Amino acid sequence: MVVRYQAAMRGAVVAGCLVGAAAMNGAAAQTLTMASSAPITSVDPHYHTFTPNASLDAHLFDSLLDMDAQSRPVAALAESWKLVDERTWELKLRQGVKFHNGAAFTAEDVAYTLDRVPRVPNSPGSFAIYTKPIVGVEIVDPHTIRLRTAGIYPLVPIDLTQVAIIPHGLGKDPATEDFNSGKNAIGTGPFRFVSYKPGDRVEMDRFDGYWGKKPYWQHVSFRIIPNDGARTAALLSGDIGFIEAVPTTDAARLRTDKRVHLAETVSLRIIFLTLDQSRDGPTPFITGPNGEKLDRNPLKDHRVREALSIAINRPAIVERVMEGAAIPAGQFLPPGSYSYAPDLPPPAYDAARAKKLLAEAGFPNGFRITLHGPNDRYVNDAKIIQSIGQMWTRIGVQTSVEGITWSNYIARANKQEFSAYLLGWGSSSGEASNPLRSLVATFDAAKGRGAVNRGRYSNPQLDALIDKAVTTADDAAREKVLQQATKLAMDDVAFIPLHNQKNIWGMRSDLTYIARADEQSRAQDVRPVQ
Amino acid sequence: MSAALDIPAPPKEETPFQRFAREFADSKLAVLGLVIVLLVAVLAIAAPWIAPQNPYDLAQLDIMDGRLPPGSVSADGLTFWLGTDDQGRDMLSGIIYGLRISLSVGVGSAVIAGVIGSALGLIAAYAGGKIETAIMRLVDLQLSFPSILVALMILAFLGKGVANVMLALVIVEWARYARTARSAALVERRREYIEAAECLALPRWRVLFRHLLPNCMPPLIVIGTIQIARAITLEATLSFLGLGVPITEPSLGLLIANGYQYMLSGKYWISFYPGIALLVTIVAINLVGDHLRDVLNPRLQR
Numbered sequence: 001m002v003v004r005y006q007a008a009m010r011g012a013v014v015a016g017c018l019v020g021a022a023a024m025n026g027a028a029a030q031t032l033t034m035a036s037s038a039p040i041t042s043v044d045p046h047y048h049t050f051t052p053n054a055s056l057d058a059h060l061f062d063s064l065l066d067m068d069a070q071s072r073p074v075a076a077l078a079e080s081w082k083l084v085d086e087r088t089w090e091l092k093l094r095q096g097v098k099f100h101n102g103a104a105f106t107a108e109d110v111a112y113t114l115d116r117v118p119r120v121p122n123s124p125g126s127f128a129i130y131t132k133p134i135v136g137v138e139i140v141d142p143h144t145i146r147l148r149t150a151g152i153y154p155l156v157p158i159d160l161t162q163v164a165i166i167p168h169g170l171g172k173d174p175a176t177e178d179f180n181s182g183k184n185a186i187g188t189g190p191f192r193f194v195s196y197k198p199g200d201r202v203e204m205d206r207f208d209g210y211w212g213k214k215p216y217w218q219h220v221s222f223r224i225i226p227n228d229g230a231r232t233a234a235l236l237s238g239d240i241g242f243i244e245a246v247p248t249t250d251a252a253r254l255r256t257d258k259r260v261h262l263a264e265t266v267s268l269r270i271i272f273l274t275l276d277q278s279r280d281g282p283t284p285f286i287t288g289p290n291g292e293k294l295d296r297n298p299l300k301d302h303r304v305r306e307a308l309s310i311a312i313n314r315p316a317i318v319e320r321v322m323e324g325a326a327i328p329a330g331q332f333l334p335p336g337s338y339s340y341a342p343d344l345p346p347p348a349y350d351a352a353r354a355k356k357l358l359a360e361a362g363f364p365n366g367f368r369i370t371l372h373g374p375n376d377r378y379v380n381d382a383k384i385i386q387s388i389g390q391m392w393t394r395i396g397v398q399t400s401v402e403g404i405t406w407s408n409y410i411a412r413a414n415k416q417e418f419s420a421y422l423l424g425w426g427s428s429s430g431e432a433s434n435p436l437r438s439l440v441a442t443f444d445a446a447k448g449r450g451a452v453n454r455g456r457y458s459n460p461q462l463d464a465l466i467d468k469a470v471t472t473a474d475d476a477a478r479e480k481v482l483q484q485a486t487k488l489a490m491d492d493v494a495f496i497p498l499h500n501q502k503n504i505w506g507m508r509s510d511l512t513y514i515a516r517a518d519e520q521s522r523a524q525d526v527r528p529v530q
Numbered sequence: 531m532s533a534a535l536d537i538p539a540p541p542k543e544e545t546p547f548q549r550f551a552r553e554f555a556d557s558k559l560a561v562l563g564l565v566i567v568l569l570v571a572v573l574a575i576a577a578p579w580i581a582p583q584n585p586y587d588l589a590q591l592d593i594m595d596g597r598l599p600p601g602s603v604s605a606d607g608l609t610f611w612l613g614t615d616d617q618g619r620d621m622l623s624g625i626i627y628g629l630r631i632s633l634s635v636g637v638g639s640a641v642i643a644g645v646i647g648s649a650l651g652l653i654a655a656y657a658g659g660k661i662e663t664a665i666m667r668l669v670d671l672q673l674s675f676p677s678i679l680v681a682l683m684i685l686a687f688l689g690k691g692v693a694n695v696m697l698a699l700v701i702v703e704w705a706r707y708a709r710t711a712r713s714a715a716l717v718e719r720r721r722e723y724i725e726a727a728e729c730l731a732l733p734r735w736r737v738l739f740r741h742l743l744p745n746c747m748p749p750l751i752v753i754g755t756i757q758i759a760r761a762i763t764l765e766a767t768l769s770f771l772g773l774g775v776p777i778t779e780p781s782l783g784l785l786i787a788n789g790y791q792y793m794l795s796g797k798y799w800i801s802f803y804p805g806i807a808l809l810v811t812i813v814a815i816n817l818v819g820d821h822l823r824d825v826l827n828p829r830l831q832r
Contacts, residue, residue: 386777401776
């Protein structure tokens with residue numbers, strides 16, 4: 001009796017499993033579970049200029065223009081754009097586009113969005129930098145809009161790639177919390193919002209009224225797995241189909257694993273060292289070779305900066321620390337980008353000349369320095385600063401290294417507390433005016449210039465060139481000026497470029513992804529192998 | 531008469547230490563543990579003369595030697611018997627120096643916490659009343675928090691560094707000594723010799739530290755050895771979480787953390803060998819501690 005009962009149970013359990021498996025297979029075929037490497041800070045697309053948020057927003061929302069995989073602007077909600085006069089852009093909007101709530105997309109939504117962006121409260125990184133140059137909006141007809149800028153400003157189309165369009169039906173000043181709850185999370189994107197669990201996941205369903213190419217996936221589960229090992233393990237175990245930011249330590253092994261497939265491309269993110277230029281007198285983390293106080297800041301001397309730059313063996317860092325997942329850099333952008341300066345290769349490693357330069361600058365016995373860096377922000381950040389510590393110590397600059405957790409680190413960096421420190425910058429616009437204006441232009445909060453120029457490097461000649469570049473309308477002429485400015489900044493060692501990271505995505509071997517230079521992970525670009 | 535010759539020679543008087551040593555030697559495992567502990571201690575003390583490389587001197591490292599498997603030879607002829615980590619640090623040297631940090635942090639914090647905790651425990655037991663209540667409630671409060679949580683908070687506040695780790699461990703660990711010392715002292719203080727000492731009108735501190743303390747020592751020694759192992763584990767945990775020692779001066783915990791990232795890529799040696807070193811050290815200390823508890827426990831008199 002007991003035996004028969006057990007057998008019956010076993011049968012029932014097996015049957016149940018079969019049914020379950022069949023159901024799961026059906027759903028799994030159309031469900032993509034993907035893993036993001038950092039928690040998003042909000043579903044509100046205008047809250048925080050932050051790559052993980054941009055990744056999510058690309059599923060739910062569209063911008064007037066989009067960036068293609070190589071970060072060149074392409075048509076999205078705007079079908080075409082042109083300058084009607086020096087200061088006025090006219091955009092023709094796509095017809096027949098619907099929001100997730102069924103409302104039709106018109107010029108009014110564009111005007112509404114541009115009006116809302118600068119007024120998002122408590123934004124930790126405002127999108128106003130993209131809308132600020134636009135001083136006038138004129139709706140010509142429901143599918144034509146004109147944007148007026150104060151001066152000549154050729155970057156309007158590029159800036160607009162960053163601004164997600166939301167429907168004007170949301171009313172005056174929609175709250176960020178209402179986006180997180182899903183009430184306001186309405187866009188024209190290929191997926192519609194289902195639910196958001198902060199720090200864990202966002203669930204999305206395919207939006208069948210989408211104007212563009214239909215995504216393959218019916219359902220997308222956007223998970224947040226910040227731990228590198230856990231993300232890779234989840235991919236290998238099959239729990240997750242698609243992961244971003246494959247750790248360089250695992251990439252080599254994954255390349256040989258038949259179960260997975262990697263997609264990689266050089267990113268727009270430059271990893272660099274900032275040197276304290278804010279003090280003429282002693283800088284906090286440099287002392288003489290025997291620990292004695294110095295009366296001046298050696299980093300103000302161009303020869304010292306150059307010595308520190310050429311003492312770094314960039315190919316060695318790329319090969320050994322980054323395990324090939326980067327390319328050595330001598331300027332902001334990777335080769336092939338608009339405004340990349342071809343005559344500016346990565347500084348060649350030359351320890352002998354570095355020593356000579358130090359001696360010429362009055363430091364024949366070097367000095368002592370502490371190099372700071374985050375230990376949880378950029379790929380291999382703490383390892384990179386240790387390697388640089390080795391290299392600097394070899395030319396007589398006795399280096400201590402300190403890795404600090406990001407939140408603490410960036411707060412101190414913003415207060416100019418360090419002497420030499422590691423940072424990264426992703427040039428979202430894909431051209432050099434963005435890093436020139438943000439990283440090396442003279443710091444000026446009122447003009448919004450040098451916003452992240454933490455070293456406070458300042459060179460009036462460079463500022464003049466940058467001003468000239470951003471007011472040159474002709475693309476070819478502007479590129480020339482941008483290259484000139486880049487060369488000036490690099491020759492003066494405004495900061496020490498190290499490398500451009502490679503972005504690596506990992507996925508099941510039956511999937512493909514078009515690797516993006518801007519680091520965004522988009523489910524609509526993940527498709528089964530044909 | 532020859533009767534005198536039949537009288538067996540009186541058994542040699544065994545000193546207390548000899549008896550202790552004989553009883554300790556009963557357990558082969560504990561002796562093995564003691565040998566390992568001594569060996570590790572010698573390694574740690576003599577690290578600068580034994581280790582093939584100074585792993586904390588950046589000038590001696592070369593990233594071109596990074597992640598070499600055990601037995602590889604560097605460009606300048608140094609053999610890495612246990613391989614290298616990502617910075618080209620010789621793992622053998624790293625482990626020897628790491629043991630130095632682990633042991634000094636472990637022993638140092640255990641001794642300091644022991645002195646503070648025992649003193650407070652004795653005072654509580656001897657003084658009684660409000661002083662006892664105040665000290666023991668503080669102990670209860672301290673023990674009600676998980677030690678790792680308290681240590682994390684202290685380090686987040688103070689910042690990294692060996693001295694700060696030690697301070698954090700002392701703050702976390704003193705309460706256990708206090709509790710043990712008090713319970714031992716409560717028993718002892720009702721004994722006749724204390725009464726006798728008090729009748730002689732000896733100063734209170736003298737009764738406390740010359741009469742009471744020595745007789746409370748056995749349980750404190752046992753707690754001490756176990757706390758050393760605990761402190762080493764806690765230090766390794768804190769370093770593993772990135773809150774302990776500086777990245778250029780890795781302890782065993784940080785070495786394991788560095789190697790942990792390579793676990794999926796088959797470079798096992800970066801975390802495996804420091805892990806083994808940590809495991810062996812802690813097991814050895816615990817073996818010694820466990821057996822000490824048996825030997826020093828009068829109720830288990832064999």
